[in-house]
Amino acid sequence: MPSLSSFAFKDRRSRKLRRKYVSTFIYFCSLWTFLSLTHASFLPTSPLLSHPSIHHQHNPLLIFTSVEPEETTYFSPNVPLGHRHIRNSTTSSSEDEYSFFDQTTVTVQAGSGGQGASTYKRTKGGQQGPPDGGNGGRGGHVVILADASMNTLASLQRRFVRAEKGHDGAYSFQSGKSGTNAVIRVPLGTVVHEVLEDGEQQWLGRLTVPQEELVVAQGGVGGEGSGVTGNTRGVLRPRNPPTKGERKVLELTLELIADVALVGVPNAGKSTLLAAVTRAQPKIANYPFTTVVPNLGVWNPPSPGSRGLILCDVPGLIEGAARGVGLGHAFLRHVDRCHVILHLVDATSNDPVADYEMLNREMVAYGTGQLARMPQVVVVNKMDVYEEGSGEEWEEGLRVKFTKEELEQRLKEVMPHSRMLWMSAKEKEGVDDLMGRLAAFVQKVKESTSDTQ
Ligand SMILES: Nc1nc2c(ncn2[C@@H]2O[C@H](COP(=O)(O)OP(=O)(O)OP(=O)(O)O)[C@@H](O)[C@H]2O)c(=O)[nH]1
Ligand SMILES: [Mg+2]
Known part of the structure; x- marks a missing residue:
C-alpha cells in the first residue's frame, strides 16, 4: 500500500512536470510567432507568398515585376526570364532611382568672414593703450574639382555643402585664419549651372581637365579689427563688419564626352566590346541590364601618332526607351553628344532584324530626332556562335535562327547604309578591323561636321 506521503510526492512531481511541458510549449509557440513575423521565408510556403509579385516588390532595382504578358515590351533573347517580365512603365528614368547618376542639385553655402577683434593694447599700469584688434579671416569658398x-x-549624395567660417581676429593685430574651402569632386565633363530664384539657369562652367577647379561660391570677407590701420583708423569710424558667404543652388549635369556610343539591346555584348578594346573593366554578365551607368573607355590605335577613340558603353535599350521604359531615357542624352553610333x-x-528596327525607332522618337540623323556603323556580334555550329544549341544555350548570309541579307534590306561588319567581342575576332x-x-x-559649322 503506498503511503499518503508517497502519493503527495508523485502528485507534486507530475504537477511540476506538467508546468515544465506547458512552459516549453509556450516558449516554442512564441519563438515560432516571432520568427514568422521577422523572417517571411520561415513560414511554410503559401500560394500567396510564392506569387512572383511578392518576391519582386522590394527589388531595389524595380526592373522586373510580374506584369501580365500582354504588357511585356521585350524578352531577353538569351536569358529565360520565366514569369519575370520587364516593367512597362511610363515613368521617366530621370525621375526614378537612376536620375542621380548624371544629374543632381546641390545647395552650397560658402563660409562667412570671421569677426574682427575689438581689443586695446594694455600698457604698463593696466591702462588702455591704442586699439590692436586683428581682422577676421576670410570664409571658405565652395570649389568644384574635376576628378x-x-x-x-552617384557619390554626390550630400545635398547641402557648407564651407568653414573664417576665424575671428585676436589681440596684437592677429588676423583670423581663413576658413577651409569645401571641395565637391565631380567626374570630367560635369557642367555647372546656378538655379536662379526665378527658376532660370545661369551657366557657371564646365570641368573637362583633371584637377581643374571652379569656385562656385565665394567666402565672405572678414570683419575689421579695432586696430585697422590707414588714414581713418577703426576707432574713428564704424568698422566694416564681416560679410556672409555666397549661397547658391547648383544644378550639376554630367555630359559624357565620347566619340562613339555603343548602342544595342541588353546582352548584345556592348560591355564585352568595351572591355576588349579599352582598359575599362565594365561588368559583363549573361543577364539584361548588367550595365546601369554609362562606362567610358579609351581605345589607343596600334600605330602611335594616329588619334584614339573614346567609347561610351550605354545601358541596354528596349522598346519604349525614348519614353523612359527601362533605363533608356537618362542615357540616350549621352548618346546625343557622340559623333558616331556603333549599333551592336x-x-x-x-529576331536580330526586329531588334535593329526597334532601336532605330526609339532613336527617331527620342528628343529632337538628332540621334536618328547621327551616322551609324552596324556590327553583328557573337559571330563565334556560327562557327561553333549554326542552329544548334551550344555552350551557354546560344543559338541562331538564320544563317550568316540570310541575316546579312535581311539586315541590309532594312539598313539605309552599307556600313556593316561581323565580329565576336568575346573571342576578339574582327575587333581590330572594326576599330x-x-x-x-x-x-x-568630325571633319564634315566642322566644315558645316
Ligand atoms: N558567344 C559570345 N558571347 C558573347 C559575345 N559578346 C558578349 N557575349 C556574352 O553575352 C553576354 C552579355 O554581354 P555584355 O557585354 O554584358 O552585354 P551588354 O550588351 O553590355 O548587356 P547590358 O549591359 O545588359 O546591356 C555575356 O555573357 C557575354 O559573355 C560574343 O562575341 N560571343
Ligand atoms: Mg553592359
Missing part, C-alpha cells in the same frame, strides 16, 4: 577617377555623380546587333537574339575602320570613319564625320 578623373570618377565616372558618375546580337546575332543570337530571337581601325571606326577610327577612320569618326575622323571623316
Whole structure:
C-alpha cells in the first residue's frame, strides 16, 4: 500500500512536470510567432507568398515585376526570364532611382568672414593703450574639382555643402585664419549651372581637365579689427563688419564626352566590346541590364601618332526607351553628344532584324530626332556562335535562327547604309578591323561636321 506521503510526492512531481511541458510549449509557440513575423521565408510556403509579385516588390532595382504578358515590351533573347517580365512603365528614368547618376542639385553655402577683434593694447599700469584688434579671416569658398577617377555623380549624395567660417581676429593685430574651402569632386565633363530664384539657369562652367577647379561660391570677407590701420583708423569710424558667404543652388549635369556610343539591346555584348578594346573593366554578365551607368573607355590605335577613340558603353535599350521604359531615357542624352553610333546587333537574339528596327525607332522618337540623323556603323556580334555550329544549341544555350548570309541579307534590306561588319567581342575576332575602320570613319564625320559649322 503506498503511503499518503508517497502519493503527495508523485502528485507534486507530475504537477511540476506538467508546468515544465506547458512552459516549453509556450516558449516554442512564441519563438515560432516571432520568427514568422521577422523572417517571411520561415513560414511554410503559401500560394500567396510564392506569387512572383511578392518576391519582386522590394527589388531595389524595380526592373522586373510580374506584369501580365500582354504588357511585356521585350524578352531577353538569351536569358529565360520565366514569369519575370520587364516593367512597362511610363515613368521617366530621370525621375526614378537612376536620375542621380548624371544629374543632381546641390545647395552650397560658402563660409562667412570671421569677426574682427575689438581689443586695446594694455600698457604698463593696466591702462588702455591704442586699439590692436586683428581682422577676421576670410570664409571658405565652395570649389568644384574635376576628378578623373570618377565616372558618375552617384557619390554626390550630400545635398547641402557648407564651407568653414573664417576665424575671428585676436589681440596684437592677429588676423583670423581663413576658413577651409569645401571641395565637391565631380567626374570630367560635369557642367555647372546656378538655379536662379526665378527658376532660370545661369551657366557657371564646365570641368573637362583633371584637377581643374571652379569656385562656385565665394567666402565672405572678414570683419575689421579695432586696430585697422590707414588714414581713418577703426576707432574713428564704424568698422566694416564681416560679410556672409555666397549661397547658391547648383544644378550639376554630367555630359559624357565620347566619340562613339555603343548602342544595342541588353546582352548584345556592348560591355564585352568595351572591355576588349579599352582598359575599362565594365561588368559583363549573361543577364539584361548588367550595365546601369554609362562606362567610358579609351581605345589607343596600334600605330602611335594616329588619334584614339573614346567609347561610351550605354545601358541596354528596349522598346519604349525614348519614353523612359527601362533605363533608356537618362542615357540616350549621352548618346546625343557622340559623333558616331556603333549599333551592336546580337546575332543570337530571337529576331536580330526586329531588334535593329526597334532601336532605330526609339532613336527617331527620342528628343529632337538628332540621334536618328547621327551616322551609324552596324556590327553583328557573337559571330563565334556560327562557327561553333549554326542552329544548334551550344555552350551557354546560344543559338541562331538564320544563317550568316540570310541575316546579312535581311539586315541590309532594312539598313539605309552599307556600313556593316561581323565580329565576336568575346573571342576578339574582327575587333581590330572594326576599330581601325571606326577610327577612320569618326575622323571623316568630325571633319564634315566642322566644315558645316
Ligand atoms: N558567344 C559570345 N558571347 C558573347 C559575345 N559578346 C558578349 N557575349 C556574352 O553575352 C553576354 C552579355 O554581354 P555584355 O557585354 O554584358 O552585354 P551588354 O550588351 O553590355 O548587356 P547590358 O549591359 O545588359 O546591356 C555575356 O555573357 C557575354 O559573355 C560574343 O562575341 N560571343
Ligand atoms: Mg553592359
